[in-house]
Amino acid sequence: MLKPETPIKGAHRVDHLLIAEMVEPGARVLDVGCGDGELLQLLADTRAADGRGVELSRDRVNACVTRGLSVVQGDADRDLADYPDQAFDYAILSLTIQATRHPKTVLENLLRIGRRAIVSFPNFGHWRIRAELLLTGRMPQTQNLPEPWYASPDGHLCTIKDFADLVSLVDAKVESAVAFNTSGQRLPIRHSISLQNLLGEKAVFLLRKRDAR
Amino acid sequence: MSSAPVKSFDQTASLRLAEANNPSSKVLHLPASEPLRLACDQLLAPVSIAYQTYGTLNAAKSNAVLVCHALTGDQYVASEHPVTKKPGWWETLVGPGKPVDTDRFFIICANILGGCMGSTGPASIDPHTGKPYGLNFPVITIGDMVNAQVRLIDHLGIDQLFCVIGGSMGGMQVLEWASSHTERVFSAVPIATAAWHSSQNIAFHEVGRQAVMADPDWCGGDYHSHGKIPRNGLAVARMAAHITYLSEEALHRKFGRNLQERSKVTFSFSADFQVESYLRHQGSTFVDRFDPNSYLYITRAMDYFDLGAEHGDVLAGAFRGTKTRFCVVSFTSDWLYPTRESREIVHALNAVAANVSFVEIETNNGHDSFLLEEPVFFATIRGFLNAAGVKRGLKV
Numbered sequence: 367m368l369k370p371e372t373p374i375k376g377a378h379r380v381d382h383l384l385i386a387e388m389v390e391p392g393a394r395v396l397d398v399g400c401g402d403g404e405l406l407q408l409l410a411d412t413r414a415a416d417g418r419g420v421e422l423s424r425d426r427v428n429a430c431v432t433r434g435l436s437v438v439q440g441d442a443d444r445d446l447a448d449y450p451d452q453a454f455d456y457a458i459l460s461l462t463i464q465a466t467r468h469p470k471t472v473l474e475n476l477l478r479i480g481r482r483a484i485v486s487f488p489n490f491g492h493w494r495i496r497a498e499l500l501l502t503g504r505m506p507q508t509q510n511l512p513e514p515w516y517a518s519p520d521g522h523l524c525t526i527k528d529f530a531d532l533v534s535l536v537d538a539k540v541e542s543a544v545a546f547n548t549s550g551q552r553l554p555i556r557h558s559i560s561l562q563n564l565l566g567e568k569a570v571f572l573l574r575k576r577d578a579r
Numbered sequence: 580m581s582s583a584p585v586k587s588f589d590q591t592a593s594l595r596l597a598e599a600n601n602p603s604s605k606v607l608h609l610p611a612s613e614p615l616r617l618a619c620d621q622l623l624a625p626v627s628i629a630y631q632t633y634g635t636l637n638a639a640k641s642n643a644v645l646v647c648h649a650l651t652g653d654q655y656v657a658s659e660h661p662v663t664k665k666p667g668w669w670e671t672l673v674g675p676g677k678p679v680d681t682d683r684f685f686i687i688c689a690n691i692l693g694g695c696m697g698s699t700g701p702a703s704i705d706p707h708t709g710k711p712y713g714l715n716f717p718v719i720t721i722g723d724m725v726n727a728q729v730r731l732i733d734h735l736g737i738d739q740l741f742c743v744i745g746g747s748m749g750g751m752q753v754l755e756w757a758s759s760h761t762e763r764v765f766s767a768v769p770i771a772t773a774a775w776h777s778s779q780n781i782a783f784h785e786v787g788r789q790a791v792m793a794d795p796d797w798c799g800g801d802y803h804s805h806g807k808i809p810r811n812g813l814a815v816a817r818m819a820a821h822i823t824y825l826s827e828e829a830l831h832r833k834f835g836r837n838l839q840e841r842s843k844v845t846f847s848f849s850a851d852f853q854v855e856s857y858l859r860h861q862g863s864t865f866v867d868r869f870d871p872n873s874y875l876y877i878t879r880a881m882d883y884f885d886l887g888a889e890h891g892d893v894l895a896g897a898f899r900g901t902k903t904r905f906c907v908v909s910f911t912s913d914w915l916y917p918t919r920e921s922r923e924i925v926h927a928l929n930a931v932a933a934n935v936s937f938v939e940i941e942t943n944n945g946h947d948s949f950l951l952e953e954p955v956f957f958a959t960i961r962g963f964l965n966a967a968g969v970k971r972g973l974k975v
Binding site for chain 1: 904906907925926929930931932934935936937938939940941955958959961962963965966969
């Protein structure tokens with residue numbers, strides 16, 4: 367795995383740190399659903415990335431631009447169609463795909479816009495979620511999925527296995543995939559997927575179109 | 580307009596005409612041998628460009644910020660207006676320590692071509708007749724205004740502007756600069772603007788122009804020769820336009836149905852309501868500082884603006900290959916240049932993978948928000964310019 371250009375200081379989300387390792391130095395990056403710009407800032411600081419962001423929340427966009435990041439207020443479902451093919455080295459969707467209205471279209475757009483796509487998502491197949499649903503008979507609420515079902519923006523939750531199926535469906539190839547357990551340890555997803563699907567709380571996939579290079 | 584103290588015709592006209600032909604600010608006089616080729620295919624010469632500068636140009640000439648003014652603005656962006664004696668029109672944003680910081684940047688603001696504060700316009704003396712151009716002035720475009728500014732930037736020896744910034748019609752000029760002279764624009768901040776003038780906006784402008792032209796004192800555009808000014812016509816035009824710069828909510832908050840210095844309505848057509856009195860005042864003070872024919876020409880230039888049309892109706896074509904960093908800003912309550920028109924610019928920039936930020940500011944102050952103290956807006960401009968400055972290698 368690539369070492370970051372400069373040592374990473376401060377506390378960062380484990381999935382962000384992994385994404386920063388996946389991104390090559392100096393790359394052009396589009397972060398869809400960039401939030402307050404934490405990942406974009408990390409990529410700029412450690413990978414000298416030329417980053418852009420798209421974010422739905424007006425307040426978060428303003429916060430990003432105020433700190434000097436290039437971010438537009440927009441909607442992954444509506445606005446990705448505007449971007450030209452292969453405009454970026456990486457199109458990133460960090461813990462956002464489950465909140466889109468059309469995850470398949472969004473993923474196809476990511477694979478079109480970026481030479482590679484990086485997608486992270488909360489794994490609904492994690493044992494705690496399975497157990498909670500089984501034992502309580504109610505929709506689970508966890509650290510990654512903190513809202514009750516009626517207030518949650520996450521309309522399209524999936525498991526790691528579900529996501530892997532979607533990857534095949536859109537004709538993409540997995541270059542690498544890692545799940546994180548509850549304590550943030552990495553569980554590489556290689557041959558066996560069932561165990562990661564049980565133990566992984568969230569997962570990060572690095573993808574590219576099968577016919578592209 | 581009876582409510583405001585009326586200066587004598589001579590005072591008003593002579594003060595304004597003096598500024599139109601012999602301004603208090605610096606002026607670049609382009610010689611007759613360097614005419615400006617206009618979009619209408621006419622050559623205009625000689626051309627004067629009146630401008631103000633603030634701050635200091637650094638040795639590398641890399642810290643120049645061009646401020647483009649709106650329809651009724653002028654070059655006095657951060658210093659006293661010579662006719663009205665009011666502070667600069669954008670002193671909220673531009674000045675020492677302000678987001679557009681005169682301690683860091685070299686700020687340039689020029690009166691637009693067609694204006695009436697010293698740049699060549701319909702109130703300027705036509706050298707062929709020795710009289711003001713009036714309607715003999717050619718119809719100009721936003722592109723013509725920008726081409727005149729290009730001559731000024733050439734004259735100042737600046738290859739690349741660090742930033743071109745402006746709101747409303749100023750934003751149109753920003754877009755034109757970024758499209759036609761992209762390599763000379765490091766960063767661009769189009770605010771509360773659009774890439775083309777909407778039908779509704781053309782309609783409002785037409786109302787304004789018809790008000791001016793319906794005033795018998797307009798004299799077919801030749802009011803200067805007749806010693807007249809179409810005061811009422813221009814004031815009505817300004818009153819109508821002023822409503823479009825605000826929002827229903829802002830008007831209601833400011834005036835409601837409050838009566839003007841009276842306890843009940845007078846059953847007459849005098850200014851019973853505060854909002855009437857306010858508009859009449861806006862109209863009459865505007866006439867003191869603005870040339871009616873300039874108003875016709877500049878509104879026309881805005882009407883003609885359609886950046887996409889020059890690129891086969893594909894706006895993205897206007898920005899292909901751009902390296903400029905953009906920060907597009909709109910305001911929620913601006914119904915003259917609504918957010919969707921800014922978003923259209925953003926979509927076009929995304930389509931060419933340009934470096935673009937887009938911020939919509941929540942406010943109920945309408946189109947005029949860009950001239951007001953809006954903290955989130957100011958923080959955005961400051962943050963964007965700081966980040967762009969780092970990229971440009973400017974000292975923080």
